[in-house]
Amino acid sequence: MVLAEGPNYGYGIMKAVAEHSLGSVSPEIGALYRLLTRLAAEGWVEEVKPPRGARQGTRGLPRRYYGLTRKGRSVAAAEASRLARVVALASERHLLPGGAR
């Protein structure tokens, strides 16, 4: 989801996830890279050219950026739709805080 906004690098992704989840999800470095490797193997995520003004590392080199592939975007969209349906169902069953709409 974070990468749907645009390509990002490792620590950038970690920070964005923590922010979007309001701190409820804060991935650790090792887990993040394992996940990125798996997503890349599935063809959902790929390493992309660092954008203009990309962050530089301690060695002065630009960081490695990851972005969604077309397939990855479709998968993310499908997953989002699924979650939306789950949320709608939960809402119908009065499971969401704030009562029925």
Added chain:
Amino acid sequence: MSARLPWLIRIALRAFPRAFRQAHAAEMEEDFAEARSQAGTSLARLRLTLATAGDLVASGLRERRAADAGAVNMALAGRMRGVTLDVKLGLRLLVKYPGLTLVGTLAMAFAILVCAISFEFFTQVINPRLPLADANSIAGIVMVDAAEGREKRPALQDFLTWRASLESLRELGAFRTRKLNLIVGNRAAQPVEVADISAAAFRVAQVPAFMGRHLLEEDEQPGAPAVVVIGYDIWRTRFDSDPEVVGREVRLGNVPHTVAGVMPKGFAFPISQSIWVPFNTAALNPEQLQSGPVYVFGRLAPGASLKSAQAELTLLGERAAADSPETHQYVTPRILPYVAAMLGSFMNSFRLGLTTVNLLVLSLLFLICGNVALLTLARAATRESELVVRSALGASRGRLTGQLFVEALLLAGIAAVIGLAAAQSGWGWAFDVATGEIMDNALAPFWYHRTLSPETVLYTVLLTFLAAAVAGLLPGLKVTRGLAARLRQAAPGGGGLKLGGMWTVLKVTQVAVLSVVPVFLFIISGEARAIRTIDVGFAAEKYITAALALDAVPGFSLDRFSAALAELERRLEEEPGVRVTFADRLPLMYHPHRRIEVDDGPVAAFEGDFGYRRVSSARIALDFLDVVDAPVLMGRALHSGDLQSGAHTVIVNESFVHVVFGGHHPIGRRFRYLYFEELGGPRSNNEPWYEIVGVVRDMGMSRGWDQPAPKKAVIYHPLAPASAYPLRIALTGPGDPLQYAARLRTVATAVDPTLQLSEIARLDQTNAADLRVYSLFFWLIFAFTGVVLLLSMVGIYAVLSFAASQRTREVGIRVALGGQPLRIALAMFRRPLLQVGLGILIGLVLAVGVSSKDVRYVVVYGPVILLVCSLAAAGPVRRALRVEPAEALRGD
């Protein structure tokens, strides 16, 4: 950077696999550095370091596990891809070398066919399975007689005692069989085997009746109406599938019975019976209870085993021995699995023989696979360059051998499917021949079946792998041995591979076997020809014959039998032109031999190495020679005076005069019979001397396995009334003799309902079954020889072709150096011809062992093999000689 990274993180990163570290460690370090730079306090930095280190270790280990699993999967997938590739390659090679495929498949299929049939025989005879519910709990009881050292049947009294007291066996039942005439309505009688059987049998078998009911306990009570239960086939053939058969009256001999029910198709409990009557034990007197041997069977009670039942039986046996020592002192009851109890545990004595046969047959598979291996090897040798290159490209020895194995497995697999299908048809056919021809259409014991057992199918699968191992793995190992060394020598192939001593032994053995087999063929075809060309001495096709006996029921006596035959003859001869006579053995039938000594007159030298005179004998009615139109050549015919007690007069045939008396005048000469126990021991003087009163011309007879001489000395004794049982009738009349069959049955039933007629056939057809069996053996061995011969030729051709191709270079050099082509060719021929010659020589020695008389066939056949082998060698040798020296050298 890394120098400034906490050591804890550096160590933790080591948890990841190397490849992962190489791809992502730098980025992970950067991320950690950035996160760390944003941590405000030292404590926050410490917490971040600890948390990250922990995560890195956990994630790294997980990644490692996943990578390991992935690697295993990759390896498996790689191997699977390898096998698929091998299968594809193998199939391509099978198509590319159709000759090898065809010969190899057919030969292996033949070997598998023979192995499967032989194993099926073993399975059905040694490990039969009863096709009944909970068959393992069905058992039988026999008596072991320690004094006579054999098994025997228990007496009825034993059965009754056991039934009253045994707790380990329930549904204990007994049966015995009798041959009785079955008379349905007004039809002529036909003898059937009837089982007197306890009603418990049907509860043991747990098979419901097809129609009506099976036998019940109340049928066994004294005074109960006589009922009979019939089998499906009898219902179909004797009752024309009458749907109203239950309640119909039939006669068994002279006793009327009511049909109570029909058992379903295939039901033949307890062994091969198809008609059952109640075993009325209550009506028997104590003497009958003691004498009548019966078969006893039952089901093990729940929780009981053969062992616990045996313990209980032993106890009962000891009690019986104490109570009746005169009958039970040396006998002990023994419980056995059902089939062993029914057929006797002598079946076990076949185990060794049948195992040997199976091993012999298995060696045939090895022989055939060895030949296929030769072909594979020869082909692999032509692919040596390819193998060397593949080896250079990194293919392991296992990989290369594996490919040859998969190729052979494909070949063996196809052969197994063909062989198994042929074995199924072959077994079914052999089963029908065995029950039809050999057992005279008698039912086989019900546990034998004409379909292959699952065990045999499994055995065939094992054989397939074994065949593939011999035909593919061995050549594979042979070819790939030293491949690396050849690679180092940079040899592109040709000359690197040599055939070792094992192949020489295989070839020599094969030629030896090939040389002997025809001897068997000639012996068997000779036997068949001898039977076919027997000169009966009269028009046998004008006579109809049948076996005659009486029902074994109360009232049976030889006098009654004689009277019935006399009446039968009188009534049959009332028809104009019909002549009837009797004998215990008719011409063309097998006559067992007997040994005699003769008076002091001039005699012939002993026949063969026997040291005694072997003759055959038959008892014939006084009018026999007249009816079969065999005039007396010397002396006189038999007359009623010869029937007087103390007459001891006989007629002999012409061969007797030559074989025994050396052609000297026989009339008035005397002889007497010797018995086995008298050979070498003191002679008994109780045997009477017989006087020869006449000579008749030879009437042919079946030779039998134990009678080598074609000319048989035969003695004809006069058949006195009530002196022989059973007998055979010979009837002739105007027209086709078979037209009298129906009349013969009708008249016999009218004369005495207990007079049994069986084996009705035209006299010249009496040994047709023997001929069919011989011809079966002949074709089996013929097929075997054909397959082995074909395979052998191909194998020898392959080996010679291979050897020639290996010597191409040498031949080229020799030709270049001015060597004479003829001399070179001879040098090449020498070794293979020597091997073939050695094989024929060994075959000759073996053939002398089999039959010294038929060695001449090997002498004729040996050069034929030699010629075919030379032809096989000629092609490759010619090819080698044609090679241009320059070309041969360029090869290297």
